[in-house]
Amino acid sequence: MVYSLPKLISFLLFFLGLASAKCHTFSRTISPSVLGLDQQELNHLNFYFHDIISGQNPTAVRVAEAPITNTSPTHFGAVMMADGPLTAEPELSSKIVGSAQGIYGSASQSELSFLMVLNFAFTEGEYNGSSLSVLGRNPLSSTVREMPIVGGSGLFRFARGYAEARTHAIDFKTGNAIEEFNVYVFHY
Numbered sequence: 001m002v003y004s005l006p007k008l009i010s011f012l013l014f015f016l017g018l019a020s021a022k023c024h025t026f027s028r029t030i031s032p033s034v035l036g037l038d039q040q041e042l043n044h045l046n047f048y049f050h051d052i053i054s055g056q057n058p059t060a061v062r063v064a065e066a067p068i069t070n071t072s073p074t075h076f077g078a079v080m081m082a083d084g085p086l087t088a089e090p091e092l093s094s095k096i097v098g099s100a101q102g103i104y105g106s107a108s109q110s111e112l113s114f115l116m117v118l119n120f121a122f123t124e125g126e127y128n129g130s131s132l133s134v135l136g137r138n139p140l141s142s143t144v145r146e147m148p149i150v151g152g153s154g155l156f157r158f159a160r161g162y163a164e165a166r167t168h169a170i171d172f173k174t175g176n177a178i179e180e181f182n183v184y185v186f187h188y
């Protein structure tokens with residue numbers, strides 16, 4: 001069988017690639033400076049999360065529930081998908097700094113408490129394009145709910161810290177709420 005020169009070259013490159021892949025180790029130690037990780041910073045962010053569950057343009061929708069959810073006093077098993085605006089001031093008309101995108105679900109049978117799995121996706125200023133990831137517990141009866149920041153992207157790579165959520169306003173008829181967030185986060 002006769003192969004064309006380009007084909008032979010591509011075979012050769014393929015086998016060289018296999019051979020060199022075998023020499024690479026799976027993991028190695030590198031210096032933090034390789035990634036430009038020099039000075040760790042601590043930041044405080046303050047913003048308001050708008051959770052609109054009723055009306056024409058809800059920002060959170062129920063995507064799943066269990067057979068017992070609607071008879072459960074805590075709506076146990078209800079799962080919501082949210083993409084709610086984050087604003088600099090409590091008013092929805094104030095500057096939008098990002099959005100809170102993710103899932104929250106009723107995770108307690110004895111009180112109204114959510115499991116929060118959210119990304120704060122920032123769209124303003126130096127944090128535009130960067131995000132923080134939240135994984136925590138949100139018991140609504142507590143005045144301050146603390147949720148861990150488990151990571152981040154962009155300027156927030158290697159982020160860790162915590163978020164404090166406080167209810168700024170809630171409409172008990174519609175369920176719509178404005179939550180104030182104070183986030184304290186270490187990153188590089």
Ligand SMILES: *[C@@H]1O[C@H](CO)[C@@H](O)[C@H](O)[C@H]1NC(C)=O
Binds near residue numbers: 123125128129
């Ligand atoms: C944020 O970044 C996006 C994508 O790079 C850009 O289109 C947008 O104008 C930026 N927004 C602000 C407020 O800088």
